[in-house]
Amino acid sequence: MSTASLVFSGGGPVSEATRGKVLTAAAELDYAGPDPRARSLRRGRSGVIAVVIEERVIDAFRDPVAIAFLDGIGQEISDSGAALLLVPDAGGGHTSLESAAMDAVVLVGCSPHVDRAVQTARRRGVPVVSLGGTPFADVPAVELDDREATATLAGHLRDLGHRRVATVTLPLGPERRRDRLTAEAVAAATVRTAVERLAGARSVFPDMDGVVAASSRVEEGRVAGRELLAAPDRPTAVLAQSDLLAAGVILAAEELGLSVPGDLSVVGFDGIRIDTVVPHDLTTMVQPAADQGRAAAALAIARIDGQDVASEHFRSEFHRGGTTAPPRG
Amino acid sequence: MSTASLVFSGGGPVSEATRGKVLTAAAELDYAGPDPRARSLRRGRSGVIAVVIEERVIDAFRDPVAIAFLDGIGQEISDSGAALLLVPDAGGGHTSLESAAMDAVVLVGCSPHVDRAVQTARRRGVPVVSLGGTPFADVPAVELDDREATATLAGHLRDLGHRRVATVTLPLGPERRRDRLTAEAVAAATVRTAVERLAGARSVFPDMDGVVAASSRVEEGRVAGRELLAAPDRPTAVLAQSDLLAAGVILAAEELGLSVPGDLSVVGFDGIRIDTVVPHDLTTMVQPAADQGRAAAALAIARIDGQDVASEHFRSEFHRGGTTAPPRG
DNA sequence: GACTTCGGTCGAATCGATTCGATCGAACCG
DNA sequence: CGGTTCGATCGAATCGATTCGACCGAAGTC
Numbered sequence: 198m199s200t201a202s203l204v205f206s207g208g209g210p211v212s213e214a215t216r217g218k219v220l221t222a223a224a225e226l227d228y229a230g231p232d233p234r235a236r237s238l239r240r241g242r243s244g245v246i247a248v249v250i251e252e253r254v255i256d257a258f259r260d261p262v263a264i265a266f267l268d269g270i271g272q273e274i275s276d277s278g279a280a281l282l283l284v285p286d287a288g289g290g291h292t293s294l295e296s297a298a299m300d301a302v303v304l305v306g307c308s309p310h311v312d313r314a315v316q317t318a319r320r321r322g323v324p325v326v327s328l329g330g331t332p333f334a335d336v337p338a339v340e341l342d343d344r345e346a347t348a349t350l351a352g353h354l355r356d357l358g359h360r361r362v363a364t365v366t367l368p369l370g371p372e373r374r375r376d377r378l379t380a381e382a383v384a385a386a387t388v389r390t391a392v393e394r395l396a397g398a399r400s401v402f403p404d405m406d407g408v409v410a411a412s413s414r415v416e417e418g419r420v421a422g423r424e425l426l427a428a429p430d431r432p433t434a435v436l437a438q439s440d441l442l443a444a445g446v447i448l449a450a451e452e453l454g455l456s457v458p459g460d461l462s463v464v465g466f467d468g469i470r471i472d473t474v475v476p477h478d479l480t481t482m483v484q485p486a487a488d489q490g491r492a493a494a495a496l497a498i499a500r501i502d503g504q505d506v507a508s509e510h511f512r513s514e515f516h517r518g519g520t521t522a523p524p525r526g
Numbered sequence: 527m528s529t530a531s532l533v534f535s536g537g538g539p540v541s542e543a544t545r546g547k548v549l550t551a552a553a554e555l556d557y558a559g560p561d562p563r564a565r566s567l568r569r570g571r572s573g574v575i576a577v578v579i580e581e582r583v584i585d586a587f588r589d590p591v592a593i594a595f596l597d598g599i600g601q602e603i604s605d606s607g608a609a610l611l612l613v614p615d616a617g618g619g620h621t622s623l624e625s626a627a628m629d630a631v632v633l634v635g636c637s638p639h640v641d642r643a644v645q646t647a648r649r650r651g652v653p654v655v656s657l658g659g660t661p662f663a664d665v666p667a668v669e670l671d672d673r674e675a676t677a678t679l680a681g682h683l684r685d686l687g688h689r690r691v692a693t694v695t696l697p698l699g700p701e702r703r704r705d706r707l708t709a710e711a712v713a714a715a716t717v718r719t720a721v722e723r724l725a726g727a728r729s730v731f732p733d734m735d736g737v738v739a740a741s742s743r744v745e746e747g748r749v750a751g752r753e754l755l756a757a758p759d760r761p762t763a764v765l766a767q768s769d770l771l772a773a774g775v776i777l778a779a780e781e782l783g784l785s786v787p788g789d790l791s792v793v794g795f796d797g798i799r800i801d802t803v804v805p806h807d808l809t810t811m812v813q814p815a816a817d818q819g820r821a822a823a824a825l826a827i828a829r830i831d832g833q834d835v836a837s838e839h840f841r842s843e844f845h846r847g848g849t850t851a852p853p854r855g
Numbered sequence: 856g857a858c859t860t861c862g863g864t865c866g867a868a869t870c871g872a873t874t875c876g877a878t879c880g881a882a883c884c885g
Numbered sequence: 886c887g888g889t890t891c892g893a894t895c896g897a898a899t900c901g902a903t904t905c906g907a908c909c910g911a912a913g914t915c
Contacts, residue, residue, distance in 0.1 A: 200864060202903055209904090210863060229649040233627040234572055235901035238563040238870050244625055245611070255597035255816070258587055268584035271614055280622030282574070283612045285600055293609030296573055298562040298627065320558040487584070529894060531873055538874090539893060564871035567900050 205231050243298035246274055246497055247282040247323075251308045254285055260413050260441065261469040262486050266305050266328055269490020277498050286310050292317070299323060301497040307331045307388050309371035324500035328493035331389050337500070338508045339493045343390055346482040346513045347397030347436070350464045353480070353515070354434045355401055357523045359462060363432040364398055364407035365421040365442045367391040375420065378407040394438045394466065410442055418445020419452075426453055426461070433461065433524035440465035440481055447520065458522035468516055478518040485511055534560050572627035575603055575826055576611040576652075580637045583614055589742050589770065590798040591815050595634050595657055598819020606827050615639050621646070628652060630826040636660045636717050638700035653829035657822035660718050666829070667837045668822045672719055675811040675842045676726030676765070679793045682809070682844070683763045684730055687852045688791060692761040693727055693736035694750040694771045696720040704749065707736040723767045723795065739771055747774020748781075755782055755790070762790065762853035769794035769810055776849065787851035797845055807847040814840055 203209040204219040211219075223230075237243040248270055251257035258264050274281050284294050286308040294302070294317050302318045304311055307330040315333050318325045327338040354362055366378060369386035376382055378395075386392045391409075399405050408421040418437060422445055425435060437443035443465030450461045457463055468483025492509050499506045532538040533548045540548075552559075566572040577599055580586035587593050603610050613623050615637040623631070623646050631647045633640055636659040644662050647654045656667040683691055695707060698715035705711055707724075715721045720738075728734050737750040747766060751774055754764060766772035772794030779790045786792055797812025821838050828835045 198902080199866080199904075203864090206903080212863065215864080227649070229651070230624070231903090232567075232901055233625060234563065234567040234570075235870090236903075237627060238561075238567045238872090239901080239903045241563075241870070243563055243627065244622070253597060254600040255593055258593045258596075264584060264587045267587075268582060271583040271612070275614060275616060275622075278622075278625070280626035281612045281614075283600070283610045285604060285610075287604060293573070293604075293607075295559070296562060296607070297609035298566065298572065320556070322558070527872080528874075528896080532894090535873080541893065544894080560873090561871055564900090565873075567902090568871080568873045570900070 202231070237298055242300050242501070244278070245280045245282050245297070245299045246270075246494065246501075247284050247294065247297070247299040247302045249284045249286050249294065249302060249304045249308070249311070249314050251306065252285055252287060252310075254283070256412075257285070257306075260306075260439075262329075262439075262467050262484070263306060265469070265486030266490040266493075269487035269492075270303060270305075270328075270494040271490075272487070273491040273494035273498070277494075279498070284314075286314055288313070294318065295321075300501045301326065303328055303493050303497050304330050304336075305493075307390070309373065324497065326493050326497045326500065328489060329390060331387060337496050337506050339489045339496065340508060340510050341390075341484055341489070342510065342512050343393035344397035344400070346484075346515075347394040347438075347466065348400050349397075349515050350436060350466070350480070350482060351398045351401035351405075353517070353521065354436065354462060354464065357434075357462065357521060359434040359524050361430060361432045362398075362402050362405055362434045362436060363425045363428075364395065364405055365418060365425070365435060365437040365446060366395055366407060366409050367413055367438045367442075368411060369409055373411050374409075375411040375417070376409040378409055382409055391438060398436055405436075407436075410438075413439040413441050415441050415445040415448070418442035419449045420445070422446035422449025423452070426450060426455065434521070435461065435463050437463065437465050440467040440469045440479055443479055443481070443520070458520050460525060462521040462524070464521060466513075468513070478520070479516075480518040480521040481516050482513040483516050484513040531560070566627055571629050571830070573607070574609045574611050574626070574628045575599075575823065575830075576613050576623065576626070576628040576631045578613045578615050578623065578631060578633045578637070578640070578643050580635065581614055581616060581639075583612070585741070586614070586635075589635075589768070591658075591768075591796050591813070592635060594798070594815030595819040595822075598816035598821075599632060599634075599657075599823040600819075601816070602820040602823035602827070606823075608827070613643075615643055617642070623647065624650075629830045630655065632657055632822050632826050633659050633665075634822075636719070638702065653826065655822050655826045655829065657818060658719065660716060666825050666835050668818045668825065669837060669839050670719075670813055670818070671839065671841050672722035673726035673729070675813075675844075676723040676767075676795065677729050678726075678844050679765055679795070679809070679811060680727045680730035680734075682846070682850065683765065683791060683793065686763075686791065686850060688761075688763040689853075690759060690761045691727075691731050691734055691763045691765060692754045692757075693724065693734055694747060694754070694764065694766040694775060695724055695736060695738050696742055696767045696771075697740060698738055702740050703738075704740045704746070705738040707738055711738055720767060727765050734765075736765075739767075742768040742770050744770050744774040744777070747771035748778045749774070751775035751778025752781070755779060755784065763850070764790065764792050766792065766794050769796045769798045769808055772808055772810070772849070787849050789854060791850040791853070793850060795842075797842070807849070808845075809847040809850040810845050811842040812845050813842040 288310045302325045304327040410417040465479045465481040617639045631654045633656040739746040794808045794810040
């Protein structure tokens, strides 16, 4: 038995002859190699890395950034020979987070119940890494320069001459309700990404007003856009916190007979490059989503190996598209 | 130990007092419940269902239908308390298919290497179910009425008066190369979906010509569209085998100054309803993708329980959108 | 020729939970 | 009050592989 184990695990020294005998014997008994369950028990490792996403797959992957994150994670995980467990973050208990074998957890984005996921993983002694989400103590994170990047976009609008600029933010907390961007809403905000991007924008336009979207979707952006553009002194530019929201704002503008960028400048955030999306070439900050995914998975793997790792920071890059221009008049 | 096991698994009869003692003891030792690895070894079940997708996540999820499939699978799996292992189908060995614990496999769509995946699973004695892909012996499948559905679309075009109709098909085999729709290509075809849809179309327009796309993407459809519309006697209608391809064809038409549906009618297939996609309301067949996903997962679960299951068939529904009209003149 | 050394093979403990059968105690019946 | 029954608890075997140390034989050394 021990020799067979060596043959299959490729570890120790086995003579070619014995190796052959083991393999033919295995073939006769049609033994398909070691049972992963037993192996993982003995080794104390399952070779599985869990990725926690939104509650429903279809919501999670409506956002191309999330797909790109997962793509990066998937690549890094495959390269390391591990497997990827997709865990939709059901609020109530009974997640597969509690019952499935896993060596590490990567939190993607920020579903309403992430904190519970972190607790669960902690109790089970599974290392956690976060990607593009809310920070937790002792959870190394892959983070973006959201604040500076948004300041760059705002600066771009200011330099073009815009003064009346409104924003459409990502959800600020777990509740996911559309709302005006009130001081209270901002005070209660918990989602890092949204808060940082807002701070960056307000570093340039301190009293910038706007709308809080219920999700990062085109339809959401469209509704928000309608609301902003119906205002009496409508803005000459809108800073949306995601490309999908920006696409929605542009649709809303077109519906109202406003031309972009003639009557309205629009900037987004993310730099998604998916051919199904956005007819326009958006002015935006491009974030290296797949790289961030890889980095997050690499952090997770390092933590499995017992290494102490620090958070990693990525920078996004300004892309001047065709949706911004000086204000009219 | 045995009593503790009963407490955590909720199985046998345990008095409230003992139960309490066990739980407080667990809390003191901060024991977080049974180790999934050991549990799965003993029970012979890991509670994990693998889903095999395209080689790269980003390719797999470029297609909204694949996301909807996965969404349905994810729902059914969560409901049953299982977990979802996402396995990108790397061609070479060393997939996590071989090394990770799983109780069943769902094949989604048809990556170039599915057959190897089937073999691997077979050798390991893991039941396999297929969804929207190529059929295999002893693999129960969730299938669509591709042929009749496409015949419906073709019939619609014929009834409108179209006679010169071209098609853009999905890839016909594992090689994924753009190509003219030659007799040889059709003879060598292995992908059920593409073949059936083509057969349905040709049941109405027997000598229908066209292009084989390299993937189901808007950009692909656009290139194919350009090619078809540049022909000397250009078609008055194009039947694309997916909505994404149809969207691309429409873009190509617009580039050439053709109006849809005035100068060109376009039909798609799938009925994807994602707000980022396709500016037009497409004439298409709507397939119940999420339901199919659920059904596939349910089949997998039934097979885990040792039941003998049969393939399931779903029907798609005709949706008359704004992209078809009688031919001009 | 005896001793060391080293590559290769084998025994046996171990990972942590589940589960069947055995045991034990209390309540109930006649 | 003895016997039976039932519910709760406990012992011990088991799932299948890994791995450390023991062992064995052959080659090399003095």
